[in-house]
Amino acid sequence: MWNAVYTPLRDLEQANSAPAWLAALIRCLRMDDPFFEATISAVRGFDLGDDAEMLDALANRQSELSADEHLLRSVLYTRASQDGPALEDLDRAAALGHPTALSQVHYLRARLLSRVGRTAASGEALDAAERASQSDRRVSEAELAHARALSEWEAGRPDDALVLVTHGLSLDDASADRWRGKGALCIELARHDDAVVALDHALALQSDDDEAMVLHAIADAANGNPDEAARWIERALHLSPHRREALAGEPRLASVRQHPSVSRQLEPSPPPDTTWMDSLTSWTAALRYAMGRPEHRTRHAVQWFDEAEARRIHAQMVTDHERGPLGTMHSAATLEYARELLEPRVIIGHAAGTSNREGAKERCIIAMDPGPHGELWVALSELYPSFLWIPAGRDAASLCAVLDVYFPRPTRRRADLTSQARGFIGYRERIVVPSPRTGCLEPAGEVEIDRHFTLNPFVESAGWGSAFADDPWPDDIPSQPRVVLKIERRREKLAEQAPGSVWSMSRRLRHSRGYLAIERHHGDIFTAMVRYSPSPHPGPVAAMNARFGTEYPQDLPVDALGALLGFQFDHATDLEAKLDATDDPEIAAGLLLVISALRHSDLDAQQLYRTWSTHDAASVRATICTIATEYNYESLLETMSAAEPDAQLRAEIEAVLDEGLPMPDLLPSEVVRVPSQEEGDA
Amino acid sequence: MSQAEVFVLQDDVPRSAMRELAASLGWPRTGQTDRGHLVMASERWSPAEGITATWVENHTSDVRSVHVEGDGEAFEAAVTPLRAALGHDDAATLIAAVDTATEPSALIRLAGKLATCRPLECNEDHLQALRVLLGHPEVAVRRAAVRTAYNYPWSELAPVIETQLADDAALATQLKHLLQRLQAP
Numbered sequence: 001m002w003n004a005v006y007t008p009l010r011d012l013e014q015a016n017s018a019p020a021w022l023a024a025l026i027r028c029l030r031m032d033d034p035f036f037e038a039t040i041s042a043v044r045g046f047d048l049g050d051d052a053e054m055l056d057a058l059a060n061r062q063s064e065l066s067a068d069e070h071l072l073r074s075v076l077y078t079r080a081s082q083d084g085p086a087l088e089d090l091d092r093a094a095a096l097g098h099p100t101a102l103s104q105v106h107y108l109r110a111r112l113l114s115r116v117g118r119t120a121a122s123g124e125a126l127d128a129a130e131r132a133s134q135s136d137r138r139v140s141e142a143e144l145a146h147a148r149a150l151s152e153w154e155a156g157r158p159d160d161a162l163v164l165v166t167h168g169l170s171l172d173d174a175s176a177d178r179w180r181g182k183g184a185l186c187i188e189l190a191r192h193d194d195a196v197v198a199l200d201h202a203l204a205l206q207s208d209d210d211e212a213m214v215l216h217a218i219a220d221a222a223n224g225n226p227d228e229a230a231r232w233i234e235r236a237l238h239l240s241p242h243r244r245e246a247l248a249g250e251p252r253l254a255s256v257r258q259h260p261s262v263s264r265q266l267e268p269s270p271p272p273d274t275t276w277m278d279s280l281t282s283w284t285a286a287l288r289y290a291m292g293r294p295e296h297r298t299r300h301a302v303q304w305f306d307e308a309e310a311r312r313i314h315a316q317m318v319t320d321h322e323r324g325p326l327g328t329m330h331s332a333a334t335l336e337y338a339r340e341l342l343e344p345r346v347i348i349g350h351a352a353g354t355s356n357r358e359g360a361k362e363r364c365i366i367a368m369d370p371g372p373h374g375e376l377w378v379a380l381s382e383l384y385p386s387f388l389w390i391p392a393g394r395d396a397a398s399l400c401a402v403l404d405v406y407f408p409r410p411t412r413r414r415a416d417l418t419s420q421a422r423g424f425i426g427y428r429e430r431i432v433v434p435s436p437r438t439g440c441l442e443p444a445g446e447v448e449i450d451r452h453f454t455l456n457p458f459v460e461s462a463g464w465g466s467a468f469a470d471d472p473w474p475d476d477i478p479s480q481p482r483v484v485l486k487i488e489r490r491r492e493k494l495a496e497q498a499p500g501s502v503w504s505m506s507r508r509l510r511h512s513r514g515y516l517a518i519e520r521h522h523g524d525i526f527t528a529m530v531r532y533s534p535s536p537h538p539g540p541v542a543a544m545n546a547r548f549g550t551e552y553p554q555d556l557p558v559d560a561l562g563a564l565l566g567f568q569f570d571h572a573t574d575l576e577a578k579l580d581a582t583d584d585p586e587i588a589a590g591l592l593l594v595i596s597a598l599r600h601s602d603l604d605a606q607q608l609y610r611t612w613s614t615h616d617a618a619s620v621r622a623t624i625c626t627i628a629t630e631y632n633y634e635s636l637l638e639t640m641s642a643a644e645p646d647a648q649l650r651a652e653i654e655a656v657l658d659e660g661l662p663m664p665d666l667l668p669s670e671v672v673r674v675p676s677q678e679e680g681d682a
Numbered sequence: 683m684s685q686a687e688v689f690v691l692q693d694d695v696p697r698s699a700m701r702e703l704a705a706s707l708g709w710p711r712t713g714q715t716d717r718g719h720l721v722m723a724s725e726r727w728s729p730a731e732g733i734t735a736t737w738v739e740n741h742t743s744d745v746r747s748v749h750v751e752g753d754g755e756a757f758e759a760a761v762t763p764l765r766a767a768l769g770h771d772d773a774a775t776l777i778a779a780v781d782t783a784t785e786p787s788a789l790i791r792l793a794g795k796l797a798t799c800r801p802l803e804c805n806e807d808h809l810q811a812l813r814v815l816l817g818h819p820e821v822a823v824r825r826a827a828v829r830t831a832y833n834y835p836w837s838e839l840a841p842v843i844e845t846q847l848a849d850d851a852a853l854a855t856q857l858k859h860l861l862q863r864l865q866a867p
Contacts, residue, residue, distance in 0.1 A: 415711055415714060418711060469715065500719030500721065501716070501719070502718070601716040601717040603739040606741075607693070631717070631741060632719045635743050635793075635826060638790050638825050639822065641821075642786040642787070642820055642822035643786070657825055664719060
């Protein structure tokens with residue numbers, strides 16, 4: 001029934017036939033209610049985009065919900081625009097007497113009741129909130145005054161609302177949101193000088209509030225000050241360019257819209273002149289035409305640059321690869337190779353690209369070789385070195401075929417990642433990563449390696465520890481208050497390790513959506529493992545292998561290669577060839593440790609250890625014991641105990657077997673217990 | 683009623699053979715787990731609705747096996763190609779090998795393999811093989827037998843362990859612990 005109240009309001013508004021009082025009410029219903037939003041957000045906690053799943057779980061709970069759960073469910077219903085069920089849950093939470101947040105329960109009830117026009121009940125709920133806040137202190141007097149003001153406004157009494165808003169600000173004037181609310185109310189009351197004062201306060205407290213800037217422009221327009229209005233419009237559009245169209249149609253700016261300083265801000269940008277591309281090769285005109293056809297345009301909205309913008313981006317990319325973009329780790333040789341390939345190429349356009357988990361957008365760049373034998377290239381973002389760009393033929397079909405692989409972003413879980421590549425990346429403190437302070441390379445352990453990948457543009461910054469078999473993060477983290485803090489807290493929680501597992505930190509590859517895991521073995525050996533879906537574009541990896549003598553699998557996605565730039569990546573097969581070739585027991589022992597790290601989850605490796613467990617050198621046999629102990633290869637140790645010629649070593653093996661093989665050491669903070677189906681299987 | 687079959691694979695059967703077979707049969711891969719100290723590396727496929735085929739690598743015993751669960755015709759349809767394509771030893775072969783093997787290393791491996799394919803209900807031939815391993819003169823073989831005996835939910839094993847405990851001072855602690863486990867309600 002509650003939705004039924006809203007539906008006619010929406011219909012009336014859309015029909016543009018509402019009487020003035022109803023139009024005002026509709027505006028009020030949409031007025032900013034910052035404390036309401038903040039309370040909803042606080043009760044909801046970290047929004048991972050899983051409202052529907054949570055609501056489903058709470059709705060299907062067999063047992064009685066607690067007051068806290070009723071409060072949470074009410075918030076989930078509110079976010080789903082189901083105010084009726086939300087109010088029922090709030091009533092229940094209030095009846096149960098929420099132990100720590102009763103004032104919030106009543107406050108939310110009051111706001112929802114006011115929104116559906118039950119003004120008297122809303123006022124009673126605010127009275128109850130005020131009483132409850134005497135003990136739980138969850139809703140301040142100032143916020144209560146503001147809430148009463150909103151109710152007055154919603155009830156069509158804006159003058160009374162202004163008195164209450166002003167009273168709230170006299171109690172606490174440190175809320176930019178409430179100052180902005182006062183500004184909006186003053187505009188409604190045509191008190192534009194007061195609106196300017198209130199909005200100046202709001203912007204002094206929160207300088208990037210584009211909504212306050214727009215309101216300021218509206219007040220300035222009403223005050224006959226178009227230059228000042230234009231200044232605030234310019235600042236708002238700088239922060240939120242997407243508002244241009246809405247502002248161009250904003251009726252409250254009508255009086256200044258024709259003023260040159262305002263009209264200059266609101267005019268749409270002219271479309272770029274892309275005809276310059278046609279002189280580059282014989283096929284670019286056809287490409288432009290074909291990409292504009294519906295079958296291609298609907299798949300990938302490629303936009304072409306004008307020549308100046310294309311040259312600017314090219315120059316920026318060249319500059320970026322003087323030292324390498326932030327978060328990447330290039331050698332002089334890879335930077336030189338990147339510039340060598342980049343310099344003759346011409347940037348021509350971009351596809352939409354993707355956003356990272358935190359919502360930062362990255363364009364996918366399209367380039368080409370000039371000349372009759374050239375072809376198209378796709379850089380999955382501007383931060384990819386040119387040797388990791390993907391060749392994309394010469395026509396719309398071949399270009400779309402490449403873009404189809406990465407855009408829209410594929411959804412992949414661990415079971416979908418059928419291929420693996422493992423490599424040894426070095427020993428603790430002998431690995432180096434760039435320091436974010438100086439840019440210079442510095443020795444690295446777990447912390448520094450993790451920090452490097454937090455900034456690396458080829459992986460998502462948020463990772464997870466071995467306690468989680470699959471990526472526990474959503475592909476997109478919804479925009480929400482205090483999101484950085486929430487991500488950081490969750491990141492700490494998800495870094496935890498399962499007892500008995502190899503220490504690892506995994507991250508999503510940015511575009512191919514595989515996993516990159518850094519593992520620590522034997523205390524100081526670090527390996528990298530990429531789980532991936534084979535890339536259909538082997539060209540860049542093959543070319544890089546040929547240039548640098550590396551042996552990356554040719555089906556490795558380019559973002560994996562980008563993430564691994566700067567690290568060695570020695571395969572077990574290479575190390576086993578060295579093992580076969582050496583006569584030095586110490587070298588053999590060192591190689592065996594690294595090989596064991598790379599093959600720790602590969603049962604076939606035990607045959608190798610059985611062979612080396614009878615080596616003449618006790619140091620080699622002791623190394624095999626270390627490996628067997630660390631990885632719980634108990635039958636291997638039993639076999640060695642039966643055959644070991646050195647009495648002392650044999651006694652040590654038997655002592656280990658008597659005691660039981662210890663779990664690998666983890667710091668207490670690294671341990672969390674997460675039962676999994678896999679453990680059950682085992 | 684759900685059926686289950688375990689294939690104890692011969693040592694020369696690599697995981698890649700299972701992957702290739704699953705791919706050739708069009709079985710979707712449904713999961714994969716890395717080795718942990720007490721977690722066996724595994725990889726899972728779903729040959730048909732309600733049927734699972736799991737490759738398991740027991741790193742402690744150095745035994746690889748495939749476990750198939752499900753029922754009906756689909757179960758047989760999943761088991762038949764595995765039986766034909768992957769080299770494996772059945773329980774009777776492994777039990778017989780206990781009598782013929784002489785090297786401790788071979789007997790230690792056999793202990794793990796027998797535990798992998800032990801039936802739910804006690805089987806006298808299987809129990810006798812375990813008795814041989816538990817009484818072997820080489821302590822390393824006896825250790826392996828005690829370690830793998832934890833995998834047997836057989837009450838008939840308790841008197842065997844009690845007998846062994848009387849004769850085996852070297853592994854008395856391990857045998858007592860095992861006996862407590864077997865006698866626990």
